[in-house]
Amino acid sequence: MRKKHRHEEHEEHVDESWLIPYADLLTLLLALFIVLYSMNSVDVKKFEEMSQAFNLALSSGSGVLDSTSIVRIGEDDGKKKDDEGSKDNKELTSEEEAMQALMKKERKDLEELKRQIDAYIKNNGLTSDLETKLNLSQLMITISDNALFAPAQANVKPESRELAVAIGKMLQKYPDYQVIISGHTDNKPISTVFFKSNWDLSSMRAIRFLDILLENKQLKPELFSAIGYGEYHPVADNKTEAGRSKNRRVEVSIMHSYTDPVNAQQLAVTQE
Numbered sequence: 001m002r003k004k005h006r007h008e009e010h011e012e013h014v015d016e017s018w019l020i021p022y023a024d025l026l027t028l029l030l031a032l033f034i035v036l037y038s039m040n041s042v043d044v045k046k047f048e049e050m051s052q053a054f055n056l057a058l059s060s061g062s063g064v065l066d067s068t069s070i071v072r073i074g075e076d077d078g079k080k081k082d083d084e085g086s087k088d089n090k091e092l093t094s095e096e097e098a099m100q101a102l103m104k105k106e107r108k109d110l111e112e113l114k115r116q117i118d119a120y121i122k123n124n125g126l127t128s129d130l131e132t133k134l135n136l137s138q139l140m141i142t143i144s145d146n147a148l149f150a151p152a153q154a155n156v157k158p159e160s161r162e163l164a165v166a167i168g169k170m171l172q173k174y175p176d177y178q179v180i181i182s183g184h185t186d187n188k189p190i191s192t193v194f195f196k197s198n199w200d201l202s203s204m205r206a207i208r209f210l211d212i213l214l215e216n217k218q219l220k221p222e223l224f225s226a227i228g229y230g231e232y233h234p235v236a237d238n239k240t241e242a243g244r245s246k247n248r249r250v251e252v253s254i255m256h257s258y259t260d261p262v263n264a265q266q267l268a269v270t271q272e
Contacts, residue, residue, distance in 0.1 A: 099258060102257075102258045103258045106256060106257060106258055109174050109177075110134055110139045110174075110177075110254065110256070111134065113139060113170060113171075113173070113174055113254065114132050114134050114139055116170050117130075117132050117141060117167070117170060118132055120166055120170070124163075126147065126163070128144075129143065129144040129146060129147035130142065130143050130144070130147065130163075136256065137255065137256055138253045138254060138255050138256060139253070139254040140251055140252070140253050140254075141167065141251065141252040141253075141254075142249055142250075142251050143163070143209075143249060143250045143251070143252070144245070144246075144248070144249055145205070145248035145249055145250065146245070146248075147160060147163065148160045148163070148164075148205070148209065148250060149205060152190060152192065152195070152201070154194070154195070154201060154204035154205045154207075154208050155208055156208055156209060156212060161212055164209055164212035164213055165212060165215070165216070167213065167252065168212070168213045168214075168215070168216040168219060169216065171213070171216075171219060171254070172216055172218040172219055174254070175218065175219060175220055175223075176220075176223070176257070177223065177254045177255060177257065178223050178224075178225075178254075178255040178257070179213075179223060179224050179225075179252065179253065179254055179255070180224075180225050180226075180227065180251075180252075180253045180255065181206045181207075181209055181210045181213070181224070181225070181226045181227070181250065181251070181252055181253075182202075182206055182226075182227050182228070182229055182233075182250070182251045182253065183201070183202035183203060183204070183205040183206035183209075183226075183227070183228045183229065183250055184202055184229050184230070184231075184233055184234075184247055184248065184249050184250070184251070185198040185201055185202050185230055185231050185247065185248055186231060186234075186238050186243075186244035186245075186247045186248050187231040187234070187238040187244070187247075188231075188244070197230070198230040198231045199228055199230045200228070201228075201230075202228035202229055202230050202231075203226070203227070203228025204228070205228070205250055206226040206227060206228055206250060207226045209226075209250050209252075210224060210226045231247070234247045235247060235249075
């Protein structure tokens with residue numbers, strides 16, 4: 001008998017080796033989209049490094065990221081900040097220009113007031129009793145005590161009231177400036193029924209002069225003040241009669257409202 005040879009049936013297997021690179025490709029693409037989705041802002045350098053890594057992994061010659069347009073968020077932020085900074089600089093410049101304009105007007109006002117007072121001094125023969133000085137902080141009118149008061153007295157002499165009234169009239173043209181009236185004495189002690197010390201005398205002289213100024217109702221009392229310095233702010237040597245005479249004085253200071261900090265500092269250093 002012939003032996004029958006049975007051929008076992010073999011199941012044919014399809015070649016599925018292609019699934020491995022396909023799965024790798026899908027994994028890489030998924031990782032790419034997850035990374036891109038999670039990034040709020042793109043670091044350009046890291047983005048380019050990642051692009052090269054993907055190119056090498058995929059080995060396709062040109063990577064999927066080569067033609068991708070990179071949105072440089074950091075650069076946009078920088079540009080936005082520059083624009084904001086530029087805007088701030090423009091606003092600062094405008095404020096500086098406005099301040100410069102105010103300072104210029106103020107300087108012009110005080111220069112004009114100084115000219116008026118100097119003309120009054122010259123026309124009335126008061127050059128030996130009054131002087132003016134304009135600097136970066138104030139316009140100062142210095143009045144000798146002889147032009148206003150009798151010795152050891154604080155009441156303004158009747159014939160000297162006209163001087164205080166005239167100064168008040170000139171000040172009313174510039175009503176918005178702060179005005180400080182200060183009284184000064186020499187170093188000779190005083191002790192009378194009316195004045196316990198030079199503090200009292202210098203203070204009352206400043207106040208009595210201020211009273212006459214404020215008789216002018218067009219002046220603003222809230223901008224005026226009076227102070228006594230006694231003997232402690234001399235401008236000359238108290239060892240001589242001429243020096244003591246210079247130290248006995250009343251000063252009317254019309255203060256700058258706007259000052260340049262740099263120039264004011266330079267002035268302070270110079271005065272020191």
